[in-house]
Each structure stands twice: as structure tokens, then as C-alpha cells.
Amino acid sequence: MSSFDWTDTRNIILNREYIHPDNPICDCGNRPIAVVRTSYDRPNIGRRYYACGLFYEGIDCGFHQWMEPSGTKSAYDIYVVETLYEAYNEKCSQNVELTKCIDGLMDIVKKLKEEKEELILDAANMEFKVIIERIDKKKE
Numbered sequence: 001m002s003s004f005d006w007t008d009t010r011n012i013i014l015n016r017e018y019i020h021p022d023n024p025i026c027d028c029g030n031r032p033i034a035v036v037r038t039s040y041d042r043p044n045i046g047r048r049y050y051a052c053g054l055f056y057e058g059i060d061c062g063f064h065q066w067m068e069p070s071g072t073k074s075a076y077d078i079y080v081v082e083t084l085y086e087a088y089n090e091k092c093s094q095n096v097e098l099t100k101c102i103d104g105l106m107d108i109v110k111k112l113k114e115e116k117e118e119l120i121l122d123a124a125n126m127e128f129k130v131i132i133e134r135i136d137k138k139k140e
Contacts, residue, residue, distance in 0.1 A: 026052050028061030036067065046077055 026034040034050035048067040052060045 024050050024065055026050075026054075026061060027063045028052055028054060028059065034063055034065070046079075 023034045023036065035053045036048055037051045039045060039047045039049060050063070050065040050067060052063040054060060
């Protein structure tokens with residue numbers, strides 16, 4: 001298939017279908033040039049194919065021919081992969097931020113535990129001092 005100029009009057013775009021003289025010949029013969037359509041059915045989402053040009057006129061001879069070989073990455077496939085990759089990167093950066101936040105919180109918890117232990121020791125020392133003072137008073 002040769003490349004073509006979209007400004008060429010022989011190129012027709014109708015209902016998002018592309019008609020070009022280099023398109024294959026349709027089986028029905030009513031409109032010998034098949035149109036390019038895009039599949040929206042699984043497993044061929046985004047895959048382009050040639051089809052009967054009279055589909056929207058209610059006369060469809062059933063002509064069907066894939067433009068790309070099976071397994072070819074379509075624009076839709078590439079879009080999906082890029083979108084998923086961007087979402088993955090966004091989640092990764094969020095995870096990095098959450099990890100930093102969790103690390104910071106863990107440091108705070110560690111410091112609070114150390115302060116708690118110091119306070120417990122201080123309280124125990126104060127109680128010990130009070131007991132010693134009571135004992136000293138009783139001795140007097």
C-alpha cells in the first residue's frame with residue numbers, strides 16, 4: 001500500500017472510515033474500495049481492518065481483511081501500555097513518599113519510647129527518693 005496525501009480529493013473520510021484508492025477491492029462490487037475500520041471487540045481492540053464500504057447503507061457483503069498481522073501493536077495497545085506505565089510510576093512515587101513518611105513516624109515512635117523509658121526511670125528514682133526520705137524521717 002502506498003502512502004497518500006490527505007488533501008487528495010480521491011481520499012474520502014466518512015463515519016471515521018478511510019477510503020483510499022489503494023484499499024483492497026470489496027467483494028460486493030457495489031463500492032469496490034473497502035473502508036478502514038477499527039475493531040472494538042476483544043481480543044483485537046484497536047486493531048484496524050478493511051471492511052465493506054456499504055455497511056452504513058445496510059448492504060454489507062461481509063468483506064473483512066486485517067490491515068496489520070496478528071500480534072501487531074496498535075495505537076490503542078501502545079496507549080494502554082503508556083497509561084499503565086504512567087499510573088505505575090505515579091504509584092511508585094507515592095510509595096516512596098509514604099515510605100519516607102513511615103520512616104519519619106518510626107523515628108518519632110522510637111524517640112517517644114526512649115522518652116517514656118526515661119520518664120519511668122525518673123519516676124522510679126522519685127519514688128525511691130520519697131521512700132528514702134520516709135525512712136530517714138522514721139529514723140529521727
